Amino acid sequence: MTGITLNELRYLVALAHARHFGRAAEQCGVSQPTLSLAIKKLEKRLGALLFERTAADVKLTEVGRDVVAQAEKVLFEVQRLEEIAQAHRDPFMGPLRVGAIYTIGPYLFPRLVPKMREKAPQMPLILEEGYTAQLAESLKRGTLDVAVLSLPFEEPGIVTQPLYDEPFRVLLPADHPWLVHEAIPASWLAEASVLLLGPGNCFRDQVLEICPQCVRRSPLEEPFAGSSLETIRLMVASGLGITVLPASAADDASRLSPLLAVRPFAPPEPYRRVVLAWRVTYPRHRAVDLLREAIWEAGLPGVHRTGTLADGYLTSQGECWETTQSVR
Secondary structure (H helix, E strand, O other), X not given: OOXXXXXXXXXXXXXXXXXXXXXXXXXXXXXXXHHHHHHHHHHHHHOOOOEEEOXXXXXXXXXXXXXXXXXXXXXXXXXXXXXXXXXXXXXXXXXXXXXXXXXXXXXXXXXXXXXXXHHOOOOOEEEEEEOHHHHHHHHHHOOOOEEEEEOOOOOOOEEEEEEEEEEEEEEEEOOOHHHHOOOEOHHHHXXXXXXXXXXXXXXXXXXXXXXXXXXXXXXXOOOEOOOOHHHHHHHHHOOOOEXXXXXXXXXXXXXXXXXXXXXXXXXXXXXXXXXXXXXOOOOOHHHXXXXXXXXXXXXXXXXXXXXXXXXXXXXXXXXXXXXXXXXX
């Protein structure tokens, strides 16, 4: 049997995730016939059918699932070799793949990019937004180098560092009667029409920890599955209800729109802890340090920097520890 190539393994993994020959080929930067032929050759070499092909779908066979799992391990280790060599040459040379959850990325990335461009012009950022579970999976697969997440978060093989604590704000229409108050008690949310993100978003869960009744006080029958904080801000401006936002998404709201107003919560102020997460084995430690410094310098409104560069970091002896306590 002739040797299996890395490209064939890449095509295999891409097709397993995309479940569509055209999309997989596009992701790999090749034509669909090229990818299809490579998969057929791989199946012939292995003597096993890896995919069930129908007009509507492409699904892995039982043996296909096992082969893809092993292919992902092989590709991860090859990438690990490249990362180790790159870290010894220059940790600030070459792209850094950075992910962030949906309630952080749109507010952090526009401030982060110019900072990183200034600090490391030869290390462009490849940016990705997603849910926590998606980003965790990308970290483990090696398709992301580092991610900005909100606690609670715990995954085997992933180390975290605290970045900042971010208080929550109440976003209101500019004519709302609560504006006569300087701060809003969290208990008041139980009697208000509160707009929420859809299920699966960690920020929605954090808001419901503050006010479990909010899910029953939504002004619409169904939650806004897949909605963004920006969409919810617009609905608040239209007078549909109020919402809770992290400070980075709220503190400039009244400046951006005269239809909106922001109030802090009365003490004790609810907040989230935001952390930087990456694989324990990731070798470009200095690049992670630089990214963290840039995030601190980005000046997100309302956030409070936490920790030092030593917190939750890999030591020179290769030991590591995690700072993953949940803060509310």
